[in-house]
Amino acid sequence: MNKNSSNTMALAPNTSNKRETVCIFGTGDFGRALGHKMIQSGYPVVYGSRSTQISNLIPKDAEVLSHAEAAQKAAIIIIAIQRQHYNFLTPLAEVLRGKVLVDISNNLKLNQYPESNAEYLAQLLPGSKVVKAFNTVSAWALQSGTLDASRQVFVCGDDVEAKQMVMNIVRALGLTPLDKGSLLAAQEIENYPLQLFPMWKFPIFLSLGLTAFFFFYCVVLDIIYTYIYEKNNFSFFIAITIPNRVCPVMALILLALVYLPGIFAAIIQLYRGTKYRRFPDWLDKWMLCRKQLGLIALAFASLHVVFTLVTPLRAFASWRTGKGIISQALNNKTEPLDHTNAWLSDSYLALGILGFFLFVLLGITSLPSVSNNVNWREFRFVQSKLGYLALILCTAHTLVYGGKWFLSPSAYKWYLPNIYILSLIVPCAVLVVKFVLIFPCVDKPLTQIRQGWERNPKYSE
Amino acid sequence: MNKNSSNTMALAPNTSNKRETVCIFGTGDFGRALGHKMIQSGYPVVYGSRSTQISNLIPKDAEVLSHAEAAQKAAIIIIAIQRQHYNFLTPLAEVLRGKVLVDISNNLKLNQYPESNAEYLAQLLPGSKVVKAFNTVSAWALQSGTLDASRQVFVCGDDVEAKQMVMNIVRALGLTPLDKGSLLAAQEIENYPLQLFPMWKFPIFLSLGLTAFFFFYCVVLDIIYTYIYEKNNFSFFIAITIPNRVCPVMALILLALVYLPGIFAAIIQLYRGTKYRRFPDWLDKWMLCRKQLGLIALAFASLHVVFTLVTPLRAFASWRTGKGIISQALNNKTEPLDHTNAWLSDSYLALGILGFFLFVLLGITSLPSVSNNVNWREFRFVQSKLGYLALILCTAHTLVYGGKWFLSPSAYKWYLPNIYILSLIVPCAVLVVKFVLIFPCVDKPLTQIRQGWERNPKYSE
Amino acid sequence: MNKNSSNTMALAPNTSNKRETVCIFGTGDFGRALGHKMIQSGYPVVYGSRSTQISNLIPKDAEVLSHAEAAQKAAIIIIAIQRQHYNFLTPLAEVLRGKVLVDISNNLKLNQYPESNAEYLAQLLPGSKVVKAFNTVSAWALQSGTLDASRQVFVCGDDVEAKQMVMNIVRALGLTPLDKGSLLAAQEIENYPLQLFPMWKFPIFLSLGLTAFFFFYCVVLDIIYTYIYEKNNFSFFIAITIPNRVCPVMALILLALVYLPGIFAAIIQLYRGTKYRRFPDWLDKWMLCRKQLGLIALAFASLHVVFTLVTPLRAFASWRTGKGIISQALNNKTEPLDHTNAWLSDSYLALGILGFFLFVLLGITSLPSVSNNVNWREFRFVQSKLGYLALILCTAHTLVYGGKWFLSPSAYKWYLPNIYILSLIVPCAVLVVKFVLIFPCVDKPLTQIRQGWERNPKYSE
Numbered sequence A, B, C: 001m002n003k004n005s006s007n008t009m010a011l012a013p014n015t016s017n018k019r020e021t022v023c024i025f026g027t028g029d030f031g032r033a034l035g036h037k038m039i040q041s042g043y044p045v046v047y048g049s050r051s052t053q054i055s056n057l058i059p060k061d062a063e064v065l066s067h068a069e070a071a072q073k074a075a076i077i078i079i080a081i082q083r084q085h086y087n088f089l090t091p092l093a094e095v096l097r098g099k100v101l102v103d104i105s106n107n108l109k110l111n112q113y114p115e116s117n118a119e120y121l122a123q124l125l126p127g128s129k130v131v132k133a134f135n136t137v138s139a140w141a142l143q144s145g146t147l148d149a150s151r152q153v154f155v156c157g158d159d160v161e162a163k164q165m166v167m168n169i170v171r172a173l174g175l176t177p178l179d180k181g182s183l184l185a186a187q188e189i190e191n192y193p194l195q196l197f198p199m200w201k202f203p204i205f206l207s208l209g210l211t212a213f214f215f216f217y218c219v220v221l222d223i224i225y226t227y228i229y230e231k232n233n234f235s236f237f238i239a240i241t242i243p244n245r246v247c248p249v250m251a252l253i254l255l256a257l258v259y260l261p262g263i264f265a266a267i268i269q270l271y272r273g274t275k276y277r278r279f280p281d282w283l284d285k286w287m288l289c290r291k292q293l294g295l296i297a298l299a300f301a302s303l304h305v306v307f308t309l310v311t312p313l314r315a316f317a318s319w320r321t322g323k324g325i326i327s328q329a330l331n332n333k334t335e336p337l338d339h340t341n342a343w344l345s346d347s348y349l350a351l352g353i354l355g356f357f358l359f360v361l362l363g364i365t366s367l368p369s370v371s372n373n374v375n376w377r378e379f380r381f382v383q384s385k386l387g388y389l390a391l392i393l394c395t396a397h398t399l400v401y402g403g404k405w406f407l408s409p410s411a412y413k414w415y416l417p418n419i420y421i422l423s424l425i426v427p428c429a430v431l432v433v434k435f436v437l438i439f440p441c442v443d444k445p446l447t448q449i450r451q452g453w454e455r456n457p458k459y460s461e
Helices: A003-016 A029-040 A067-072 A083-096 A117-124 A139-144 A160-172 A183-194 A198-230 A243-272 A281-288 A290-309 A315-330 A339-365 A376-405 A419-438 A440-450 B003-016 B029-040 B067-072 B083-096 B117-124 B139-144 B160-172 B183-194 B198-230 B243-272 B281-288 B290-309 B315-330 B339-365 B376-405 B419-438 B440-450 C003-016 C029-040 C067-072 C083-096 C117-124 C139-144 C160-172 C183-194 C198-230 C243-272 C281-288 C290-309 C315-330 C339-365 C376-405 C419-438 C440-450
Strands: A022-025 A045-048 A063-065 A076-079 A100-103 A129-132 A152-157 A176-179 B022-025 B045-048 B063-065 B076-079 B100-103 B129-132 B152-157 B176-179 C022-025 C045-048 C063-065 C076-079 C100-103 C129-132 C152-157 C176-179
Touching (some): A022 A029, A022 A067, A029 A045, A045 A067, A067 A083, A076 A083, A076 A160, A083 A117, A100 A117, A100 A160, A117 A129, A152 A160, A160 A176, A183 B376, A183 C160, A198 A243, A198 A290, A243 A290, A243 A376, A243 A419, A243 A440, A281 A290, A290 A339, A290 B339, A315 B315, A315 B339, A315 C315, A339 A376, A339 C290, A339 C315, A376 A419, A419 A440, B022 B029, B022 B067, B029 B045, B029 B139, B045 B067, B063 B067, B067 B083, B076 B083, B076 B160, B100 B117, B100 B160, B117 B183, B129 B183, B152 B160, B152 B183, B160 B176, B183 C376, B198 B243, B198 B419, B243 B281, B243 B290, B243 B419, B243 B440, B281 B290, B290 B339, B290 C339, B315 C315, B315 C339, B339 B376, B376 B419, B419 B440, C022 C029, C022 C067, C029 C045, C029 C139, C045 C067, C067 C083, C076 C083, C076 C160, C083 C117, C100 C117, C100 C160, C129 C160, C129 C183, C152 C183, C160 C176, C198 C243, C198 C290, C198 C419, C243 C281, C243 C290, C243 C376, C243 C419, C243 C440, C290 C339, C339 C376, C419 C440
Parallel strands (some): A022 A045, A022 A076, A045 A063, A076 A100, A100 A129, A152 A176, B022 B045, B022 B076, B045 B063, B100 B129, B152 B176, C022 C045, C022 C076, C045 C063, C076 C100, C100 C129, C152 C176
Antiparallel strands (some): A129 A152, B129 B152, C129 C152
16 A cells, blocks of 8 residues: 555545545435435445435435536435346446445345346446445334344445445444355345245254144044043143143254264265265255254244243142142052152253253354354364263153153053154264264264265265 | 555564564553553563653563653654643654654543543644553453453554554553544544443433332332231341342333334324424433433343242241141031132243243343344344333233232222232233234335335425 | 455456356365365365276265366365475466465364464465465365354455455355454364363363262262271262262362462562562462363353252162151150251252352353453453352351261361361462451552552563
């Protein structure tokens, strides 16, 4: 950076201590909202418009001129026009030469056009410096200025200086600019505000489907069966008892599903003898949503914990406790402590608590701010070592609790297995295969493959 | 950036592999702390001082010279002097020409001077490159180097290269620089360390006031009334029973207060027929502290959950349970299960658990690192859709629990309504009005207004 | 920045709308993984290799040439070679002049060489622009592209423009670049991926040791003593009862250990009469791991809360409750409510809940994203004021609970004090000394010292 240029740049705002004029092309909703906000922040704003008459919608302190006149007054021009009207800018190419054009446009759906709007603008006006910005902010949020999510403004552009100027405006409006690099990033930035939790869709639909299935399974076995064969109406089980049966089952299965793709990947790599071939698509997608699966599992586990802890507060529970005690009292005897039972109940609870504790730890580590402060080795240690430990503890918790039902015929109402038995299939399979994979005779070739070794080099061609 | 300049810049630290000398003007506490830290990090430090004698307070390895001599030795000069003494720098203007001056000063109160100290310094010495930095770090934290909050150093300045040099020093000291743009941001940076949770003040005072009111309301109705009319001393209710009555009430009211300003805003916009006029000041302020209100509501809700869950551990609860069971046993009968009661108790608990679950989800989404990873559409979905769902569930939870008391005359001790009835006023009002606003005949014009349409365009002038 | 250079820079990607060619020296695992990923992201990749024959390991779309030929095709050359082979690059110095060299190497242990690999490379090839990057990313993560922790790529280098080019590539690969300043930061960046929770080691070992000690202490007193003298087998206490005795003790002691070094520091400063001398090493290290100690204390406290809340679900607890009630029923009497007991039980629970609530608040504030949004004054307020309040509440909670045992001889089995008594020593000592330090006659000189005043200026020399 040579002396002269840096001086002119530095002194311009210094000497006047005033914001430079900003020009806005287009008087639509977003153009007006941005103009309002900029005037509030001390920027002189001049609008470029075809008609200079519709002034009463426009902020009072702004000037309205023709496009050419307005553009000449400012070094930065915000293009608040829809993409289909961009070609009307080509006659203005000479006026816009060397100016910073800020593309703020959004599309209606993902990847609507072959190239991003900002790149299209840059192609139309090769003499101008195009910067993509502000598209992730909503007009409503700008005006009310309250929503937190809209604070971040992604900025990209090929000219570093132009990007700096736009980022200074972003900061002056109280927003946080985030440099996303060259104009090639515009496509991604334009797609960003159209997304609605794209990574969460599959995990959420999967867990909704499984939850619905297990819920009706439990309703059939616990309420309908009991009503038909035992004439007991336990319909109120729908509120707490059955959710508290479905939640732990979902948590355990989803947690196992987090570690299952890693098992598949290891088997595929061992079979192929190389890591240099892509996994099948379904496995790739599955591996990409492991974090989401794990967090949903954690949500189910947390619900299970709270549902369990409120048990003593339930009218049903206190009625059952009372009944048991009264029947003892009426029989004039006190039952001695059943030590086996005490051991089982305590160890089942303790295993659950420790498993849940590790599970919460995993959840905290996947908070973006925490995982950013952790290096790859540490992240792997927590997510892999502690994760498997959590899976082992939670599976053991379920085994101790539900174990007694495996062999009892009363657990097979209508020849259907109890929900606990179903919930143990996936986690046990994962743990058994993982145990095999840890054996040195399997682990050694796998480690070699992952370090780049190939069993059969020609295979990869 | 031309070749030569970038090379000189790049090679300077490369060839010597040593830190460049830094000059510090002023030997006060912060100047010395910074000097200590810089010497530790490998920077040669030279102090500029009026007297070169007071050397024993200054770090051993630092040189002490006159201001002019010291300034000549370094490209970066840290001005550790108070603003009122800045004018003594004007005779040195020639020596300081082209140098980077780092303004580290703080004021004693918000907006103490018309312009920021850094801008004032830049006006006094127009030939120097002023950078604002280090003012958010405390001398004590620099010396002990332990407190996390002080890691971030806000940097601003008009000269990009000068800013880079300062940011490199910041990084070398183990701190994290944060570019805040041009020197115009200096005012904000100087105000920053003086704040003490400015956004939290109103929500905290409001909730303290309401808590105190409801607490005494409960003490009067539950303890004093019972003592006078039933001769029962339940003073120990102060520890758990009454807090567990006040907490849910506070949580519900505060959660409703989060959504009330949005309702007001919609009504005002519908009435005015435009969104281009500012809301009244109180509404603007209220909308800006919604996040804080919501988090305080979440804190009360969490306390309510824990207070509820410890119930079975209380001596009072086990005494009451025992009394109930013994009276049944002495009457030689077992009461059958009351199905209505079981339904009510279970559904009340389940509604509460689900409401709290959504509430916690809202809380997690408002963690800065999570909300930064979420776009505006996703944030709105969570905070608006899930937020209203949480409000509905929590209101239903309260209605099912407290519903039986509405018509019971025993709930109106001293003609005062029960606290549950009071807590339902605001949330029910919010939900009813929101329900009306959702009707298409109301929703359609509102959506149009929010997209920029105006019913009466002249109105806005 | 002059016009010409910025234009050539800006237009290059604009006109072609294609990624520039990247050259990779070395065909090892990481070189291939990076090449694969770059080709996927649209970069033409050319490998520089001694032998151009081993092509079947290399991504199909990549060219393989000799080092000199490959280097000429690209402006950016990634050096995927181990440090000990760097000297073979010196003959290529002329070809590499002005090129951007990206050092991606890692070492096997911390501080293996006197200077960082990147600085060594820059010394070997003074005409090239060396940038350190990508070393924190693992080859495995690049290929599978799923692990969150590896998203951040630390970048440092002396040439700003070269750094920008590398950061653009990083962004294009879907990773997040983080500018760490000049090449001096390379040492730190190279050490980063080798760490495994370095700040956590001491706190974790300390708490494991203490936990083991207290666990066996409890086993001896609660199980073995009871078995020998009372012939009762309470071995199932190992699962819940004893952990729930050890956890609160650990939480309280560790929380007190967070505040103890601050007390020591104040005493040392008062004694020395200056803050300008370094603390002893052990105190410095201790102060640096206070956050970790606090978080481990919070983990123990959370476990204590859950262990306590599951109490009513235990078979042992319901057996004990039943026994108590039945004995009353058989004696045909109902015991009246013991008001003292109700007060003690409720206030002990309430103190615990409030203390835990503040504790969780402290934990949330130490999340990186929250503490970054808080200034020094606010952080100090939360961590110091609220932290001491939490310590006071937790100590009071323990005192109210365990107080009755102090004077009871049955608490001294085998002349050993009960674990509660042991747990109170450190927190009470901290609170008492802190109380003394708050007295104006002590606080005033301490504040002066911390503001830079010295009692005995010569002392510091």
